Amino acid sequence: MLSNPARVKIIWLQGITCNGNTHSFLNDPALGNFLESAEFIHHPLLPCKNTLKELVKKLPKSDILIFEGAYSASFERAGMAMETLLPALASKTSHIISLGSCASFGGIFKEGNPEQISGIVFDKEEEKGPLRAMREKVITLSGCPAHPKWLSFVIDMIVSGKRIALDEYRRPKELYGYLVHNGCLRNEYFEWKVDSHHFGTKEGCLYYAQGCQGPFTHGSCNKILWNEVSSKTRSGTPCVGCTEPTFPKSNLFSTKTYMSIPSEMPLGIPKRSYLALAGAAKSFHIKRLEERLIDDNA
Amino acid sequence: MITHELIERIEGEAVLDFKTDKSGVVQDANIRFSHFRGMEAILEGRNALDALVITPRVCGICGHSHLIATVKMIENVYRNAGVSIRISDKANAIRQITLSCELIQNHIKWLYLVMLHESAKMLGEEPGVALKALYVSSQVNQLCALFSGQWPHSSYALPGGVTCDPTHIEVMQALKILSDVECFIRDEVLGCDVDAFAQAMEHNRVLSLTGDFGTVLRNFERLGVLEQGKSHSRFLVLGDTQEIIVHSQHSGAIAENVSEDSSQTFAEGGNTYAKNALYNGEFFETGPLARALVQERTGISALHRLYGDSALTRITARVDEMVSLCAEVRELLMSLDLSQPSFITPPSIESISGEGIGIVEAPRGSLIHRATIEKGKIVSYTIITPTQWNLGNGTSMIPGIAQKAMIGAASTAKASLLFRTFDVCSVCTTH
Numbered sequence: 001m002l003s004n005p006a007r008v009k010i011i012w013l014q015g016i017t018c019n020g021n022t023h024s025f026l027n028d029p030a031l032g033n034f035l036e037s038a039e040f041i042h043h044p045l046l047p048c049k050n051t052l053k054e055l056v057k058k059l060p061k062s063d064i065l066i067f068e069g070a071y072s073a074s075f076e077r078a079g080m081a082m083e084t085l086l087p088a089l090a091s092k093t094s095h096i097i098s099l100g101s102c103a104s105f106g107g108i109f110k111e112g113n114p115e116q117i118s119g120i121v122f123d124k125e126e127e128k129g130p131l132r133a134m135r136e137k138v139i140t141l142s143g144c145p146a147h148p149k150w151l152s153f154v155i156d157m158i159v160s161g162k163r164i165a166l167d168e169y170r171r172p173k174e175l176y177g178y179l180v181h182n183g184c185l186r187n188e189y190f191e192w193k194v195d196s197h198h199f200g201t202k203e204g205c206l207y208y209a210q211g212c213q214g215p216f217t218h219g220s221c222n223k224i225l226w227n228e229v230s231s232k233t234r235s236g237t238p239c240v241g242c243t244e245p246t247f248p249k250s251n252l253f254s255t256k257t258y259m260s261i262p263s264e265m266p267l268g269i270p271k272r273s274y275l276a277l278a279g280a281a282k283s284f285h286i287k288r289l290e291e292r293l294i295d296d297n298a
Numbered sequence: 299m300i301t302h303e304l305i306e307r308i309e310g311e312a313v314l315d316f317k318t319d320k321s322g323v324v325q326d327a328n329i330r331f332s333h334f335r336g337m338e339a340i341l342e343g344r345n346a347l348d349a350l351v352i353t354p355r356v357c358g359i360c361g362h363s364h365l366i367a368t369v370k371m372i373e374n375v376y377r378n379a380g381v382s383i384r385i386s387d388k389a390n391a392i393r394q395i396t397l398s399c400e401l402i403q404n405h406i407k408w409l410y411l412v413m414l415h416e417s418a419k420m421l422g423e424e425p426g427v428a429l430k431a432l433y434v435s436s437q438v439n440q441l442c443a444l445f446s447g448q449w450p451h452s453s454y455a456l457p458g459g460v461t462c463d464p465t466h467i468e469v470m471q472a473l474k475i476l477s478d479v480e481c482f483i484r485d486e487v488l489g490c491d492v493d494a495f496a497q498a499m500e501h502n503r504v505l506s507l508t509g510d511f512g513t514v515l516r517n518f519e520r521l522g523v524l525e526q527g528k529s530h531s532r533f534l535v536l537g538d539t540q541e542i543i544v545h546s547q548h549s550g551a552i553a554e555n556v557s558e559d560s561s562q563t564f565a566e567g568g569n570t571y572a573k574n575a576l577y578n579g580e581f582f583e584t585g586p587l588a589r590a591l592v593q594e595r596t597g598i599s600a601l602h603r604l605y606g607d608s609a610l611t612r613i614t615a616r617v618d619e620m621v622s623l624c625a626e627v628r629e630l631l632m633s634l635d636l637s638q639p640s641f642i643t644p645p646s647i648e649s650i651s652g653e654g655i656g657i658v659e660a661p662r663g664s665l666i667h668r669a670t671i672e673k674g675k676i677v678s679y680t681i682i683t684p685t686q687w688n689l690g691n692g693t694s695m696i697p698g699i700a701q702k703a704m705i706g707a708a709s710t711a712k713a714s715l716l717f718r719t720f721d722v723c724s725v726c727t728t729h
Contacts, residue, residue: 014310016333016335017310017358017725018335018355018356018357018358018361018725019309019310019357019358019359019725020355020357020358020361020450020451021358022358023358023359023450024358024450024451026407026432026435026436027435027436027439027440027449028436029433029436031429031432031433031436032429032433035427035429044306044307044310045307045407045411046411046427047415047425047426047427051304051306052304052306052311053304053306075333076332077311078304078311079304108340108352108355109335109340111340112335112336112337112339112340113336144355144451145358145450145451198641198643199456199458199459199460199461199640199641199643200389200458200459200460200461200462200463200639200640200641201463201640201641202463221448226443226447226448226449227436227439227440227442227443227448227449228440229440229443229444229471230443230444230446230447230448231447231448232447232448232452232453232454233447234447235443235445235446235447235448235452235454235461235462236447236454236460236461236462236463236640237447237452237453237454237461237462240351240453242451248348248351248352250344250345250348251345251347251348252345252347252348252350252351252453253345253347253348253350253456254345254347294465
């Protein structure tokens with residue numbers, strides 16, 4: 001539990017970023033409630049106590065340090081290199097949130113300079129980021145971007161002194177224990193191996209041909225919906241696996257197959273068992289699943 | 299005297315190097331962006347469709363515009379390769395709806411988080427968090443997500459259409475949100491209905507409007523900068539149909555006349571990562587003011603005649619665009635024919651080679667994506683962002699758009715505020 005739970009002090013620092021996590025968080029409809037119990041010492045867009053210049057000059061203490069964007073030692077904010085700024089602020093805080101896939105694993109921007117760019121604890125799957133020695137303070141919220149509610153949840157858990165169960169990448173199990181596949185409206189098609197055939201329909205599973213990574217990507221996108229209403233798979237877009245250290249993979253809109261079976265299996269399913277199951281499921285021809293859900297859309 | 303000012307609370311950060319005379323009046327302003335990510339190089343060698351996932355990550359606030367520019371670019375490659383690709387009216391309309399949503403939410407955030415906040419702060423009034431504006435912008439993003447699945451960073455548009463297959467329920471939800479947004483604009487932003495706002499623009503009464511927009515203008519007036527910030531009064535709109543229209547100096551212009559100038563960048567011995575974007579070798583302003591003048595929207599044209607391309611006209615153009623985009627989204631939602639296909643499968647991208655260009659009007663202006671594709675793989679990719687047009691760094695003889703607007707300001711602080719009227723985004727400018 002924090003010393004003054006009524007007013008948790010947060011620093012939001014940006015590394016190499018597109019500001020996507022900042023704008024994602026601004027979508028949280030509970031932002032007003034959140035700001036009643038939190039105070040930003042620094043934030044890139046919201047009104048805050050310290051400007052970036054002052055932040056770099058004072059290097060203040062905080063309760064939570066949120067880091068958005070990828071890490072590179074020489075990248076500067078207000079003239080101070082990240083290799084100086086980030087450890088200084090990190091050593092003066094009790095909790096660190098690595099927000100988004102860039103901060104968590106290097107993300108897309110690592111592709112531009114793989115040697116120099118990493119996450120703050122992890123570099124892809126490997127634990128060799130600059131804050132690895134402080135790993136116990138770090139909670140990973142991967143995602144491109146991270147869902148605003150995931151961040152609110154973690155801050156709320158920290159403020160109320162509750163223990164957060166974490167996975168191997170220090171992601172909260174309550175958020176990443178699920179797969180994106182979980183809660184997908186197309187699950188029945190997945191079970192009976194009915195392909196969507198093409199984009200732009202409500203029907204069919206996107207895993208078999210359209211590149212969907214939902215069956216092996218950790219994330220609660222289909223439980224805690226985006227913008228309260230939808231998700232990539234609900235709008236017919238294949239999951240791009242953005243919460244995983246492997247993001248971004250390539251050929252994102254097609255599924256690599258072997259003998260017309262996806263080469264990457266749903267998480268935890270042995271290939272042999274899957275093949276047996278798929279063979280059996282495919283032998284069923286369920287008329288209902290081969291028809292349109294709504295015949296006359298007009 | 300030379301001073302350096304770090305500009306924060308924009309998208310990212312920028313440094314302005316000001317040259318001032320003894321009384322503090324700005325003689326020259328140099329614009330520097332020091333953060334670079336190399337997005338174009340990241341795309342090379344990838345499957346062209348992967349660009350639909352990568353390019354939205356150029357910018358957290360206008361990523362959707364990048365998505366639409368990318369998809370139009372790829373469709374253009376198909377056509378240039380002589381391969382037919384069809385997009386239904388429904389898919390086109392849905393893309394336009396979601397794109398307009400991105401513009402509306404951007405303009406609301408800019409008006410409240412940047413314009414209202416910074417102008418009040420300069421007057422010594424500490425403004426609070428604009429929660430009502432953030433709430434309504436989150437609603438606009440929700441409207442977008444009904445079709446795109448999420449905002450930010452959706453990849454729901456693909457060559458051939460869109461991935462979603464909406465029903466009347468989504469349309470009904472969208473119209474409900476739109477009504478709430480229109481109420482917010484009427485009651486909070488304008489303080490009057492849209493007809494009265496149109497009248498106020500035409501009869502030079504915008505300063506007396508009671509909403510938050512009026513407050514921003516009055517703050518600017520109290521600071522003595524309302525009629526400042528004039529630039530070259532040259533405007534450019536490239537998006538929408540790929541028909542290129544240039545106001546005031548040229549007409550019937552073509553994409554080949556667009557060029558990038560990297561003479562000010564680090565690579566050429568300069569001190570910024572941002573390249574300049576030029577049309578016929580000259581700086582042109584793009585964005586809401588350019589769009590309003592090119593479309594000859596009555597209110598903004600009237601203000602432009604009286605006040606030129608000053609802060610007053612530029613700010614009002616962004617607010618006016620919120621109003622007109624809401625009307626456009628309503629029209630599109632009402633006329634959406636859901637029986638049409640969302641997606642018409644084109645031939646495989648792996649069979650396609652050639653060049654293409656995709657242009658859209660993004661929140662800050664004309665956004666251009668160009669690429670060369672070889673058997674579905676990206677050989678080269680070039681992005682020209684709206685902020686490159688407006689925030690380009692010229693010389694004191696030939697200043698860029700925002701540079702010219704800052705010259706003559708009574709102080710560096712006032713020049714910085716005028717700089718922000720261009721809706722500055724450093725992540726886009728450098729990409």
